[in-house]
Amino acid sequence: MAYMINDECINCGACEPECDVNHAISEGDATYVIDPDKCTECIGNYESPRCAAVCPVDACVPDPKRKESKEQLLQKWYRLHPGAQPVAGTF
Ligand code: SF4
Ligand code: SF4
Numbered sequence: 001m002a003y004m005i006n007d008e009c010i011n012c013g014a015c016e017p018e019c020d021v022n023h024a025i026s027e028g029d030a031t032y033v034i035d036p037d038k039c040t041e042c043i044g045n046y047e048s049p050r051c052a053a054v055c056p057v058d059a060c061v062p063d064p065k066r067k068e069s070k071e072q073l074l075q076k077w078y079r080l081h082p083g084a085q086p087v088a089g090t091f
Pocket of ligand 2: 011013031057
């Protein structure tokens with residue numbers, strides 16, 4: 001499922017550069033935000049969600065309203081990166 005950023009976010013900005021392939025994270029009005037249409041849970045790029053790994057307050061969490069299978073997340077990755085190949089071992 002796509003990740004989301006909850007109200008615990010302190011706007012430190014650490015997560016944004018970690019999403020350097022999908023560019024799903026941006027600064028929002030109150031907190032940083034994740035575009036669910038671009039978040040693959042890092043499938044295709046990394047072995048585990050990078051934003052969650054760096055967030056100092058654990059504000060990057062799976063969005064329970066966006067349940068997606070690994071296969072769906074991989075298909076999203078292919079749509080985001082036409083003609084490219086996902087990184088082996090990440091899906
Ligand atoms: S889980 Fe990965 S793809 Fe999704 S927002 Fe975080 S860094 Fe980006
Ligand atoms: S790393 Fe965590 S606290 Fe920092 S901007 Fe991202 S979600 Fe907010």
